[in-house]
Amino acid sequence: MHILMADDHAVVRSGLCRIVGDAFPGATIGEVGSCKELREKVRETDWSVLVLDIALEDQNSLELVPELRELRPDMPIIVLSMYGERQFIVRALRAGVSGYLTKDRAPEELLQAIRSVLEGKRYLSETVAETLADHVALAGSGTEALHELLSPREYEVLLLLASARSASEIATQLHLSVKTVSTYRTRILEKMGMSSNAQLMRYALQRGLVR
Helix, strand or coil, X not given: CEEEEECCCHHHHHHHHHHHHHHCXXXXXXXXXXXXXXXXXXXXXXXXXXXXXXXXXXXXHXXXXXXXXXXXXXCCEEEEECCCCHHHHHXXXXXXXXXXXXXXXXXXXXXXXXXXXXXXXXXXXXXXHHHHHHHHHHHHCCCXXXXXXXXXXXXXXXXXXXXXXXXXXXXXXHCCCHHXXXXXXXXXXXXXXXXXXHHHHHHHHHHCCCC
């Protein structure tokens, strides 16, 4: 068995690798911290399962899932993320991941999730399942929120803009240039039909996307 852990925080990654290694003593545990490394590792080895953090240091990893699925169609992918918002969950599932749980549920649920996807099942933590159920109810009403139009990275930038973060702060946190953040902001405003950060902030607060 080969299990790959992808997380850009070395301490978190190391701790999870140790826990997974103890639970699966015969398994080979690999680890990466960037999308570049992830591509290389997936090409090199036929992994039994990939545990993937959304926010890797050089890219939003959800954008990479279709490529990973093409490289290894039979490799189950479990998203382990700090993001529990509907936007990320829905996009991850649409991209073809097999499981999704938030980091506040790890490591308690991670081993259970790994065992489930290895058996060919889908795994969603209880809180994620509840969030997804709410989304299905809203979708059934024919109502689509404006932020559903955004890409995963655009949505990530939206949340930070709505939290009153400056372009330079966002650039530092997401490992982007200020110019790239500005480009994302322009796209977000266009897609959502808005003209200012204040409008974005009001929208996010009304929708409960930020507090």
